[in-house]
Amino acid sequence: MQYCPKCKVLIRGRKTCCPLCEGALLAQDQMLRQGVEPSDYGLEEWDENWEDAAFPVLPKRKMTSHLLFRIGTFLFAAAEILGFALLFLAGDNLPWLPIVMLGVLIAWVDLIATLFYRNNILKVLTVEVLVAIFVNLWVDHLTGWHGWSVEWMIPFSLVGLAVMTIIIGRVRDLRPGEYIIYLVFDAALALLQMIPIHMGLNKQPWPAVLTIASFLILTVAMLIFRFRELKSASERVFNF
Numbered sequence: 449m450q451y452c453p454k455c456k457v458l459i460r461g462r463k464t465c466c467p468l469c470e471g472a473l474l475a476q477d478q479m480l481r482q483g484v485e486p487s488d489y490g491l492e493e494w495d496e497n498w499e500d501a502a503f504p505v506l507p508k509r510k511m512t513s514h515l516l517f518r519i520g521t522f523l524f525a526a527a528e529i530l531g532f533a534l535l536f537l538a539g540d541n542l543p544w545l546p547i548v549m550l551g552v553l554i555a556w557v558d559l560i561a562t563l564f565y566r567n568n569i570l571k572v573l574t575v576e577v578l579v580a581i582f583v584n585l586w587v588d589h590l591t592g593w594h595g596w597s598v599e600w601m602i603p604f605s606l607v608g609l610a611v612m613t614i615i616i617g618r619v620r621d622l623r624p625g626e627y628i629i630y631l632v633f634d635a636a637l638a639l640l641q642m643i644p645i646h647m648g649l650n651k652q653p654w655p656a657v658l659t660i661a662s663f664l665i666l667t668v669a670m671l672i673f674r675f676r677e678l679k680s681a682s683e684r685v686f687n688f
Contacts, residue, residue, distance in 0.1 A: 450462070450463060450473040450474060450475060450476075451473060451474045451476075451478070452466040452468065452469065452471055452473055452474075453471075453474060454466070454469050454471045455468045455469050455471070459473055513563045513566075516559075516563060517559070517560070517563050520556060520559045520560075521556070524552060524553070524555075524556040527549070527552045528549060528552060528553070531545055531546075531548065531549040531552070532549075546590075547587075550583060550586070550587075554579055554580075554583060557575070557579050558575075558576060558579070561575040561576060561579075569616060569620075570613060570616060570617075570627055570630050573609065573612060573613070573616070574609065574613075574630060574633065574634075577605055577606075577608075577609045580601075580605060581597075581601070581602055581605060581637075584597040584601045584602075585597045585598070585602075593649070595649060595650060595651050595652070598641065598644040598649055598650045598656065599650055599651065599652045599653075599655060599656070600652075600655060602641060602656070603638075603641065603655040603656050603658070603659040604655070606634055606637055606638050606659055606663070607659055607662070609634055610631055610634045610663070610666070613627055613630045613631060613634065614627075614631070623677070624674050624677045625677035625678075625680050625681045626681075628670060628674055628677050628678050628681050629678075629681040629682065629684075629685055631666060631667075631670065632667065632670070632678070632681075632682075634663065635663040635664070635666060635667045638659050638660050638662075638663040639660060639663070641656040641659065641660060642656075642660070644656075645657075
């Protein structure tokens with residue numbers, strides 16, 4: 449019996465490397481030192497009788513993503529129903545309640561993004577920033593529109609999103625083609641800041657204008673230096 453710490457699976461028989469990732473395997477004594485228990489794989493104890501079987505043993509999943517999604521959705525629906533009931537009964541006596549209900553909605557959206565894009569941290573990050581932008585626009589609107597959402601929050605959020613995308617891509621050793629399309633999407637969001645500027649909703653447009661200029665420079669750089677990766681990523685996304 450051997451164990452692959454990268455794939456987190458038990459390997460039957462005696463192998464020189466993991467048949468899934470070709471990584472180094474751990475012997476049973478090394479497994480014990482790393483805290484790998486038989487119960488993690490639905491076994492009561494380590495049994496040598498299954499050594500000759502053909503396939504590795506996957507860890508037993510205590511809760512599936514589908515079950516976690518259903519539980520989270522039920523809790524979200526219950527919280528929102530109770531919130532509307534309290535609003536109907538108390539009215540203006542609970543001015544903070546709509547914000548709490550909005551927070552519950554954000555938590556539910558984050559849960560969905562994490563569950564469905566858990567293997568792609570860039571998608572999770574992009575979805576969460578989009579949710580934050582829409583929420584701040586809505587809160588700014590509800591509080592009488594002071595403009596802070598389009599003047600400060602959106603420009604800094606988009607710059608932070610682009611910086612984090614590049615950092616994650618480099619730290620996780622991704623190929624440029626794997627994250628360049630996210631930078632293009634960020635640039636498209638940055639260009640949308642021209643709408644509140646044109647409508648007169650942004651009274652201090654210089655952060656937005658500087659953000660748009662920065663993303664345009666980044667886009668030109670990608671077109672000149674990473675055109676092949678950009679073309680390949682676009683073909684994968686848009687299927688052409």
